Amino acid sequence: MLRGDTGLTVLKLEGCDLYDGGVSAVCEALFRHPTVFRLDLGYNGLRALKPVARLLELSPSLLCLDLSGNSLAPSLLGWSPLAPLADALGSDLCRVQLLQLGNCDLGPRGAESLAEGLSKNTSVVNLVLDENDLNARAALALQKMLLVNRTLTSLDLRHNSLGDEGAKALAPALGAAGCSLGCLVLWGNCIGPVGAGYVAAALATNAADTGSGQSGGLEVLDVGNNAIGFAGADAFKAALGLNGKLHTLGLASCQLGAEGVIAISEALEGNPRLRRLDLRRNEVGLAGLMALCAAMRHNNRLHDLALDKPEQDSSAPGLVTAPRISELSPGLSETGEPDLLEPAESLPVLTDEESTMRNEFLTAIAATCAGNAKAAGGATAPKSLKRPELPTPVPKPTAAAAEVETAAEAEALAALVAAFSEPSAASLQTRTPSPPPAETPVAPATALLPPLPISTTADSVEATTAEVPVEATVEASVVATAAALAQWRSETELQAVESTAAFAASVSKAQSATLAQWRSETQSEAELQSAA
Numbered sequence: 001m002l003r004g005d006t007g008l009t010v011l012k013l014e015g016c017d018l019y020d021g022g023v024s025a026v027c028e029a030l031f032r033h034p035t036v037f038r039l040d041l042g043y044n045g046l047r048a049l050k051p052v053a054r055l056l057e058l059s060p061s062l063l064c065l066d067l068s069g070n071s072l073a074p075s076l077l078g079w080s081p082l083a084p085l086a087d088a089l090g091s092d093l094c095r096v097q098l099l100q101l102g103n104c105d106l107g108p109r110g111a112e113s114l115a116e117g118l119s120k121n122t123s124v125v126n127l128v129l130d131e132n133d134l135n136a137r138a139a140l141a142l143q144k145m146l147l148v149n150r151t152l153t154s155l156d157l158r159h160n161s162l163g164d165e166g167a168k169a170l171a172p173a174l175g176a177a178g179c180s181l182g183c184l185v186l187w188g189n190c191i192g193p194v195g196a197g198y199v200a201a202a203l204a205t206n207a208a209d210t211g212s213g214q215s216g217g218l219e220v221l222d223v224g225n226n227a228i229g230f231a232g233a234d235a236f237k238a239a240l241g242l243n244g245k246l247h248t249l250g251l252a253s254c255q256l257g258a259e260g261v262i263a264i265s266e267a268l269e270g271n272p273r274l275r276r277l278d279l280r281r282n283e284v285g286l287a288g289l290m291a292l293c294a295a296m297r298h299n300n301r302l303h304d305l306a307l308d309k310p311e312q313d314s315s316a317p318g319l320v321t322a323p324r325i326s327e328l329s330p331g332l333s334e335t336g337e338p339d340l341l342e343p344a345e346s347l348p349v350l351t352d353e354e355s356t357m358r359n360e361f362l363t364a365i366a367a368t369c370a371g372n373a374k375a376a377g378g379a380t381a382p383k384s385l386k387r388p389e390l391p392t393p394v395p396k397p398t399a400a401a402a403e404v405e406t407a408a409e410a411e412a413l414a415a416l417v418a419a420f421s422e423p424s425a426a427s428l429q430t431r432t433p434s435p436p437p438a439e440t441p442v443a444p445a446t447a448l449l450p451p452l453p454i455s456t457t458a459d460s461v462e463a464t465t466a467e468v469p470v471e472a473t474v475e476a477s478v479v480a481t482a483a484a485l486a487q488w489r490s491e492t493e494l495q496a497v498e499s500t501a502a503f504a505a506s507v508s509k510a511q512s513a514t515l516a517q518w519r520s521e522t523q524s525e526a527e528l529q530s531a532a
Contacts, residue, residue: 008033012040014066020048027051031058038062042100043069049081050522053088056096064098068128073105082110086117094121100128102156111138115145118152126154130185139166146173150180158187158222167195174218175202183220187250191223196232199223200239203246217243222250224278233260240267240274248276252306261288265295268302278306286354289361296368303373305365 013026023046030036031054039062041052046067055062074080088094106114111134118124132138139162146152162170166189173179186199199221206217226232233256240246251264261284268274284292284307296302 006033006035009035010038011036012038013044014040014042014069016044018044018046020046024048024051027055030055030062033059033061035061038064038066040066041070042066046070047072047081050084053084056085056088057091057093059095062096065096066100067104068100068102069104071105072101072110073107074109078109080110080113082106082113082117086113089114089117089124090120092122094123097123097125099124099126101132102128103131106132106134106138108135108137108141112141115141119145119148121149122151124152126156127152128156130156130158130160132160134160134162134166136163136165136169138162139169143169143173146170146179146181147176150178153180154183154220155181156185157189158185160189162186162189162191162195164192164195164198167191168198171198171202174199175205179217182218184218185222186226187222188225191226191228193228193231193235196223196226196228197235200232200235203236203239204242206243206245217245219245220248221246222248222278224250224252224254227255229255230257230260230263232256233263237263237267240264240271243271244273247273249274250278251282252278253281256282256284258283258285258288261285262291265291268292268295269298271299272301275301276304277302280306280308284308286357286361289358289365293361293364296365299368300372300375303369303376305369307362307365309362 011026011030016022018026018041023041023044026041028051030039036059039055046052047070049067049072052065052067056065072081089096089099101114104110106129110132111129114129118127134142134157138160142155142157146155160166167186170184174181174184191199203218203221223232228235228251232254233251236249236251240249254260256264256279261279261282264277264279265288268277279288279292282288289307292305292307296305
């Protein structure tokens with residue numbers, strides 16, 4: 001079915017209990033498929049990745065691959081199931097742009113194997129590695145990869161265990177001028193004030209574009225659900241004063257408190273780039289709201305500021321919650337990811353006067369953000385962070401459309417010949433054709449078309465006009481031209497069919513040889529395993 005359906009573009013097989021045998025059959029069916037660009041094989045008990053690796057090298061259309069939920073933990077002897085996939089990612093034949101490996105039990109060894117392959121990769125743009133128990137050792141491997149990779153723009157590391165040491169390991173790559181990474185998600189990684197200081201120091205080195213041609217620098221950063229506290233907020237305050245790249249910052253559930261929010265507010269006054277800021281679940285308080293309201297009077301760039309609404313008044317003029325991470329980090333699930341935050345905890349109960357003041361602050365902030373967005377024409381992410389456009393299949397012309405096109409071409413050709421060949425009745429009555437000068441022969445009007453059986457010499461012009469009616473001459477010219485055009489078209493189509501057939505035969509022979517080699521290798525491995 002897969003081989004015969006050439007219109008299939010997305011294949012979702014998540015949670016189908018395919019295991020290694022079923023996945024191998026699916027990959028073999030897709031080796032030559034011309035249109036499938038998205039394949040979801042998550043939660044299928046997959047362990048052997050060699051068929052998937054071969055698919056990455058042979059598929060002419062695959063752009064998005066999801067392997068989430070398959071246990072790919074290294075063996076007790078240290079062998080990583082990711083080794084074949086890493087080799088395929090390092091191949092020049094790989095075209096995959098989105099790779100999802102969430103909840104795959106990769107661990108540090110798996111991250112090292114994957115980073116080795118991605119160091120040579122030139123196609124992957126978005127990489128998702130959430131919930132893989134990655135630590136500082138894995139972060140160091142990713143840092144080395146980021147320093148040499150020039151295509152990866154989005155990296156999702158949420159719900160891992162990087163800690164402060166992991167943040168320290170990643171920081172040199174984040175501050176490197178040649179690093180292509182533009183979006184980094186560190187949600188829920190046990191990062192404290194020290195780790196936040198390392199990340200903030202890296203942000204401080206990403207100044208605005210100066211026209212020198214150097215690229216690099218984070219544009220989207222989410223460090224939510226990490227207890228960075230006031231010290232971390234103060235570090236980000238200093239970084240935002242120097243950074244000219246970052247346009248989206250997530251600080252939800254970071255235990256900032258009112259003091260931390262006040263520090264961030266001070267940074268907003270002088271930052272010319274930041275457009276989205278998430279401060280939910282931080283106990284902002286009236287003091288923090290007042291500081292934000294005062295800072296927004298001097299900020300004309302911030303478009304979205306996410307704050308908590310008071311629980312006792314759901315209709316309060318608060319702000320719409322910040323965009324989901326699927327909107328900030330391109331290439332993730334189009335169905336939408338869970339919100340950045342867990343279910344809301346009960347907020348402190350405010351008096352009527354405090355609630356009124358809070359609502360006034362929220363209204364003023366919302367109005368300022370709306371005015372900034374309207375003045376800028378709406379918040380838009382840079383092109384470097386947008387999802388790659390999906391390939392659009394070229395529709396094949398039907399037989400009826402081909403006949404209509406052929407008839408239209410013949411009609412246009414006849415009109416062209418008539419326009420150049422048919423003289424008007426008035427000109428035939430009042431004008432006698434005069435021969436051209438002997439030294440300058442005149443080329444016929446249809447010189448670019450197939451030759452017509454019409455005499456164009458000076459001696460035969462008067463005889464042709466007198467003996468043969470004009471209508472008959474034109475009709476004969478059109479018939480002859482159409483016949484010549486049909487003969488030329490048939491010869492051209494025959495040559496095209498022959499060349500296409502030869503090319504298809506060569507491609508089929510090469511791919512058959514590759515498949516035969518792969519099958520023999522697989523059979524040999526199976527025999528060795530059986531013997532063992």
